[in-house]
Amino acid sequence: MKNLVILGAGTSGTMMANHLVSKLPKKEWKITIVDQYKTHYYQPGFLFLPFDIYTEDQVKRVGKKFIPKNVNYIQKKIEQIFPKENKVELEDETLQYDILIVATGCKIAPQETEGMKGENWRKNVFDFYTYEGSLALRNKLRDWKGGKMVVHFTEMPIKCPVAPLEFVFLADSYFTKKGMRDKVDLTYVTPLGGAFTKPKATAALSHLMKEKNINVVTDFNIERVDNEKNQIVDYGDTTVDFDLLVTVPTNMGDEVIARSGMGDDLNYVPTHHNTLQSLDHDNVFVIGDATNIPASKAGSVAHFASETLTDNILLYIDGKPLKEEFDGHANCFIETGNNKALLIDFNYKYEPLEGTFPIAGIGPLKLLKESIFNHWGKLAFRWIYWNMLLKGIPIPMVSRNMSLKGKKIN
């Protein structure tokens, strides 16, 4: 009997377990998945939780429910991976593997910025990338009387890089609906050169910030949070005052990657962009937020990658060359407030373009344009996530590789 071990039962790990259970011969392969946490969160929902659009129950499930019966599920902490010895040490047992899939994700690391996780953490300094943070922010917003709200992200790469923008758009809507928009000063602070950084998106979307009366501070590289003055301070000594800071801290891969000596400076595992094989170990594959590939850290990317990775694991088992197929395909809805959203579809090579999706010339979804239909798409996605995506069911008409059909290239 051979062993395939999946580390992490988040979006990527769960999808891989579901793909592989029907593809690997049961008599020859035992599949094991390890995750220390019981709860599986629908992370895109953390964006809606603070604004009372989603409830707690809508963003969490018991993770085990999504793991196929024929897969050995272990709920334990992973201590260390020993890639040269093909083994993984858990809190009280050791697993040997023939093939390892690393799907340990990434998470916020507020401790990387001086003062961020200080005395005001979750008092007037919040994150919304964790369930706890998002929930604490909701409770704060419910009776916040207004003032300066600063929405900020620390540095790239972060999980779902559009989420801070979506947050500021939804905040504008939320305060408008509550009849207190005039009492809130909204500022978006980014380390990048603009709120939008790709030429087509900049041209199509820059007006949104002005329309919604959102101030933008660019090229802001945070050095520290000053908890006495309620300011964020950058390395060039620029400061931004806040009454309420909503920040996305530095994102880092799991500590187990650092403990195992398998990651880069941010604990991301060096991974082949197109095959998803680890660059250092032939029988180790990496998927989702745990990789260092220059794609977005997003569930849709993991979904498309999981299809290529499944094929490549079967090819690897057969001793055949791997497909250099994965193109960095991402497909994301972006909430812009007032029950509208954008849709973007892009990959390593092509920036988000205007057009129609998924059927060329018809749609019904519009790319890089605000529409109510796109917003319904985003809300429908929660159902798709729990019922299709995690189970590895392909989304009709949306292929793993990005299609140029229906897109305006020039």
Added chain:
Amino acid sequence: MDLNITGIRLDVTEDGYLTDLSHWNKEIALEIAKENNIELTDKHWEVLYWIQEQVKNDVALSIRGIKKSGIIDIKEFYDLFPGGPLKISTKIAGVPKPKSCI
């Protein structure tokens, strides 16, 4: 878009970043630096080569990376490339500017 430097036409993005690092050379760097009112010193070159190395190795550029580079500290980085140090240094180094997905 094209950029015309010392008689050579170069393919650049709409905001003036080289699309292909292999076309980069010292003359181009000097020219882009001049446009940004920067006179390149040895320290600048050291940083520019370091940035190119990071990009070739798939490492995302950030201020954190500069801090750990062992070449300069962040204060010096701001002094060398005033304004938006990452935005300006990447332009001179001929590599893509740090960006998001839209």
